[in-house]
Amino acid sequence: xxxxxxxxxxxxxxxxxxxxxxxxxxxxxxxxxxxxxxxxxxxxxxxxxxxxxxxxxxxxxxxxxxxxxxxxxxxxxxxxxxxxxxxxxxxxxxxxxxxxxxxxxxxxxxxxxxxxxxxxxxxxxxxxxxxxxxxxxxxxxxxxxxxxxxxxxxxxxxxxxxxxxxxxxxxxxxxxxxxxxxxxxxxxxxxxxxxxxxxxxxxxxxxxxxxxxxxxxxxxxxxxxxxxxxxxxxxxxxxxxxxxxxxxxxxxxxxxxxxxxxxxxxxxxxxxxxxxxxxxxxxxxxxxxxxxxxxxxxxxxxxxxxxxxxxxxxxxxxxxxxxxxxxxxxxxxxxxxxxxxxxxxxxxxxxxxxxxxxxxxxxxxxxxxxxxxxxxxxxxxxxxxxxxxxxxxxxxxxxxxxxxxxxxxxxxxxxxxxxxxxxxxxxxxxxxxxxxxxxxxxxxxxxxxxxxxxxxxxxxxxxxxxxxxxxxxxxxxxxxxxxxxxxxxxxxxxxxxxxxxxxxxxxxxxxxxxxxxxxxxxxxxxxxxxxxxxxxxxxxxxxxxxxxxxxxxxxxxxxxxxxxxxxxxxxxxxxxxxxxxxxxxxxxxxxxxxxxxxxxxxxxx
Ligand code: ADP
Ligand code: ZN
Numbered sequence: 001x002x003x004x005x006x007x008x009x010x011x012x013x014x015x016x017x018x019x020x021x022x023x024x025x026x027x028x029x030x031x032x033x034x035x036x037x038x039x040x041x042x043x044x045x046x047x048x049x050x051x052x053x054x055x056x057x058x059x060x061x062x063x064x065x066x067x068x069x070x071x072x073x074x075x076x077x078x079x080x081x082x083x084x085x086x087x088x089x090x091x092x093x094x095x096x097x098x099x100x101x102x103x104x105x106x107x108x109x110x111x112x113x114x115x116x117x118x119x120x121x122x123x124x125x126x127x128x129x130x131x132x133x134x135x136x137x138x139x140x141x142x143x144x145x146x147x148x149x150x151x152x153x154x155x156x157x158x159x160x161x162x163x164x165x166x167x168x169x170x171x172x173x174x175x176x177x178x179x180x181x182x183x184x185x186x187x188x189x190x191x192x193x194x195x196x197x198x199x200x201x202x203x204x205x206x207x208x209x210x211x212x213x214x215x216x217x218x219x220x221x222x223x224x225x226x227x228x229x230x231x232x233x234x235x236x237x238x239x240x241x242x243x244x245x246x247x248x249x250x251x252x253x254x255x256x257x258x259x260x261x262x263x264x265x266x267x268x269x270x271x272x273x274x275x276x277x278x279x280x281x282x283x284x285x286x287x288x289x290x291x292x293x294x295x296x297x298x299x300x301x302x303x304x305x306x307x308x309x310x311x312x313x314x315x316x317x318x319x320x321x322x323x324x325x326x327x328x329x330x331x332x333x334x335x336x337x338x339x340x341x342x343x344x345x346x347x348x349x350x351x352x353x354x355x356x357x358x359x360x361x362x363x364x365x366x367x368x369x370x371x372x373x374x375x376x377x378x379x380x381x382x383x384x385x386x387x388x389x390x391x392x393x394x395x396x397x398x399x400x401x402x403x404x405x406x407x408x409x410x411x412x413x414x415x416x417x418x419x420x421x422x423x424x425x426x427x428x429x430x431x432x433x434x435x436x437x438x439x440x441x442x443x444x445x446x447x448x449x450x451x452x453x454x455x456x457x458x459x460x461x462x463x464x465x466x467x468x469x470x471x472x473x474x475x476x477x478x479x480x481x482x483x484x485x486x487x488x489x490x491x492x493x494x495x496x497x498x499x500x501x502x503x504x505x506x507x508x509x510x511x512x513x514x515x516x517x518x519x520x521x522x523x524x525x526x527x528x529x530x531x532x533x534x535x536x537x538x539x540x541x542x543x544x545x546x547x548x549x550x551x552x553x554x555x556x557x558x559x560x561x562x563x564x565x566x567x568x569x570x571x572x573x574x575x576x577x578x579x580x581x582x583x584x585x586x587x588x589x590x591x592x593x594x595x596x597x598x599x600x601x602x603x604x605x
Contacts, residue, residue, distance in 0.1 A: 004029075007053055008046075011079050018043045020195045025050050028133055028167045033192035035139070035183060036171040039199045040314075041321040044171045045072075048135035051167070052109050053081065057130030058102060061111045063137040064150050065291035067271070069111045082106055087113035102129055114141075114152035117159055126159075131166050134159075138290065139170035142186045143179050145353055147311075148290055157188040168192070173317060175199045175382040176310050178356060199313070199382045203320045204328055206374040206393040210464075210506065211331035214303055215244070219251055221301065221329050228279040231299035234306070234315060236339075238285060244303065245283040258284035289315060295322035302330040305340045308360040309367060309381055330368075334425055334463045337365065337470055341477040362473060369471035371400045371503060398505075405465070405502035406493065409474070412465045413490050415450040416475065419443075421485035428484065429454075429462045436565070436581030446581070464506035472500070528568060535602045536567040542598050546591060557591060558582055570599050 004025055008014050017025075020036075021043055027034045028051040038044050052059035063069060069085040076083040084098040084107050101107050102125075116122050136142075141150040160168055170187055172179070175196075184190060211217065218233065233248075235241045238259040248255035256270045274282045275294050282288060286306075300319045306312040312330070320326030340361070349357065367377050373388025373396050380386070389396035415428055430437060431445050434452025445451060454462055466484070469475040474490045477483070492498035527533055540554075540563060547554040558566075562582035571577040574592045578585070583592075 003054060004050060007050060011053065011081065012046065012050075014046075018046075019197050021046055021050075024169070024195050027193050027195075028169055029054060031165070031167055033168045033189055034170070035180070035189055035192045035194045036169060036197075037175055037180060037195065037199075038171070038173065038197040039175070039201055040173045040317040041201070041323065042173070042197055044137075044173070047171065048133060048169050049076070049081070049109065051133055051169075052135075055132035055167075057132035058105075058107045059109045059133045059135060060126075060131055061109055061135045061137060062114055062117065062153075062156065063111055064114055064141050064148075064153075065138065066113050067268075068291050068293065069113075073109075073111060076109065081108055083109040083111070085111035086116055087111075088115070099125060105129070108132075114150055114156075118152060118155050126162075131163060134163070134166060134168045136168070136170040136187065139172040139183045139187065140174040140179050143174075143182045145349070145357070146174075146179065147286060154186060157186060160188055174310060174314065177383065179310075196383075198379075198384060200375065200379055200384070200386065201317065201320065202390075202392070203323055203325050204316065204392070205325065206316075206328050206378075208330045208332075208368055208374070208394055211303075211333040211336070214331050215247060217331055218244075218301055218303065219248070219253070221327075222248075222253055222281065222299075225327060226299050229298040230274070230279055230294065230296055231281050231301065232289070232297060232315075232318060233281060233283045233301045233303060235283060235285060236304035240303065241283050241285055245281075248281060248283065253281055254279065255281040255283050258282055258288040260285065260287040286311070286315065289318055292318055293321060294318075296324075297321070297326065298324075299327045299329065301328075302332075305330075305332050305336045305368075306364075307340075308357075308364045309378065310360070312364070313378060313382075332368065334467045334470075337467060338425065338477055338482050340365075341482075365471045366473065369468055369503060369506070371395055371402055401504045402501040403504050404499055405468075405507065406496075406499045408465050408502065408507070409469060409493055409500035410496075411450060411453055412462065412469060413474065413486060413494055415448075415453070416484050416486055417494070418448045418450055419445055422478070422481065422483040424482045425463060425466050425484060428466065429459050432462050433459060434581075435579050436562075436583060437579060438584040441582070441584060461507050465502065468502045468506055469500075474500070527564075532567040535570070535599065536563055538598050538602060539563045539566055539595065542594060546594065558587065558595075566595060566599060570603060571596070572600070 005016070008017065019042065024034050024036055024047045028048070036044060036047055048059060048061065066087045066089055069087055073083045073085050084101060086095055086098055102110060136156060138148065140146055141148045142153040143149060168189065170183055170189060170192070172183065180194070184192065209217070222231070233244060235244055238261045241257045241259045245255040245257040256274060258267060258270050270282070274280050275292070297319045300316045302312070302315070306315055316328045319328060363381065370377060373390050374393035375390040376386050376388035391397070411432070415432055419428065419431060427439070430440060431448065431451055432454035434455045436446060440446050466475065470477070473487055474493060475484050476487050478485060493500055527536070543554045543557045543563065546557050559582055562580060565580040566577070569580060571580065574588060574596065577583055577592055577596060578588050
């Protein structure tokens with residue numbers, strides 16, 4: 001080990017090992033295998049580079065990141081270490097030159113792209129030099145269900161079978177148990193010692209917020225905290241990537257798009273500009289990121305929900321590799337939760353994987369709405385004990401509170417039940433708000449006991465309640481139609497046997513408190529505005545005229561309740577008018593303009 005420390009100082013210029021590095025190097029130098037789980041920026045490369053220098057022969061480093069190989073080799077050369085790479089970016093002449101060096105025993109490390117490994121010529125080559133160790137970087141690429149899956153990685157076990165006595169080391173920044181087991185199994189690393197480092201990234205600040213006007217929130221975040229700094233903004237769709245990047249540019253923020261739909265050259269160019277230039281924002285889908293080892297990414301924003309916590313952790317992990325403070329900002333709303341749920345339905349997954357995926361998704365949703373220290377939750381998820389508050393997450397800094405909201409939860413749940421457990425949040429909220437759309441009338445939902453129950457609250461409040469209920473697993477979403485239905489957990493709540501707590505910042509309790517004590521339907525005789533009665537009379541006058549022209553009873557034009565709402569709400573457009581009680585499509589077409597005119601004239605004085 002003295003020799004190791006000596007080289008560490010001499011070659012790498014480091015004073016000592018970090019964390020598990022020393023133990024990992026000893027394991028490899030002793031001829032054993034290792035599986036290394038270490039967060040981004042933790043210092044994984046040293047774990048195979050140092051043994052490679054001490055062992056006779058050449059270390060074979062398998063890496064899917066062709067774009068990075070050149071940099072890695074160059075930086076090793078800068079340290080005076082002889083290294084080379086073989087991948088598809090090279091000309092045959094260049095490759096031959098590397099092979100010649102290899103066969104002359106001049107390389108301590110050889111980086112290879114996985115697709116090389118399966119060729120006969122490469123097998124042949126392997127027999128002609130001494131392999132000191134095998135290192136598999138980004139080892140999670142072996143996982144069939146991860147989005148970084150590389151089929152060529154599945155061939156590695158066979159290759160290793162030919163070299164039973166050569167040490168093998170697999171490395172990844174993925175922390176989850178299932179992937180860990182998959183790596184061991186698929187690479188045949190049953191005898192490997194597993195080294196798990198802490199996945200805490202103390203320099204990362206977590207913030208998760210409710211998305212209202214996403215773009216504005218994004219802009220404010222960048223302008224107030226990260227003007228002129230490099231960052232990544234993740235969006236779900238290619239179109240949103242394009243639109244957001246363009247929009248940021250119009251707002252004076254230099255941004256580039258990146259997604260799988262761009263031409264490869266364009267993608268490569270954007271990536272290069274992002275890495276080389278300072279202060280650029282990369283707006284991207286998840287196609288962007290693996291192998292980005294730009295050290296000074298100061299923020300990562302999620303404009304849409306990542307798939308689960310592993311994905312969130314990995315995507316956010318790209319920030320702050322240099323150990324300096326970096327900000328993470330995730331924005332989401334109810335619609336995102338529903339989209340998230342729809343995406344979940346992947347029929348290609350075998351049932352046991354689907355169950356596991358579902359559990360991870362459910363956990364992630366509850367994490368979003370939790371008031372616990374983010375770091376504590378994340379580390380617990382990865383099997384680590386950590387005692388918050390960390391002082392560097394939204395929940396530690398803002399200390400959100402929860403309040404008992406059982407009654408509200410019951411109202412929202414019962415509304416789902418009474419409407420038949422098949423409608424989306426938009427409709428459910430409309431029913432609670434007592435809106436009068438043709439759909440509500442047609443379905444008879446204006447006759448339900450929950451109709452208008454939540455009128456004095458805002459739509460946002462009710463969405464907040466539904467979001468919380470979904471995150472807590474009381475409500476589920478039908479992945480096909482997006483309709484909400486009750487889970488088993490909802491029954492005790494409806495029966496009054498289990499309390500429900502809601503985040504105070506997601507729901508305006510004062511407003512909602514009024515809801516429950518108010519009459520559930522407006523009393524037509526009462527007007528909240530002093531002059532509404534006058535308007536009401538004018539509307540009645542119009543109704544009378546229309547009725548006599550058509551020889552109809554006036555109530556067939558609109559009943560009093562509709563006129564009452566018109567006088568109170570005073571809609572200014574056909575669309576707004578159409579939302580009122582008793583205003584269906586046909587009546588809107590026949591009479592809408594006449595009634596709007598009266599309302600407008602009245603408002604104009
Ligand atoms: P990873 O591959 O795990 O993301 P790297 O191997 O790129 O991380 O290392 C991250 C940074 O930490 C690099 O800048 C590296 O030089 C530095 N580093 C690694 N080991 C040590 C050490 N023992 N002492 C000081 N710095 C280290
Ligand atoms: Zn915290």
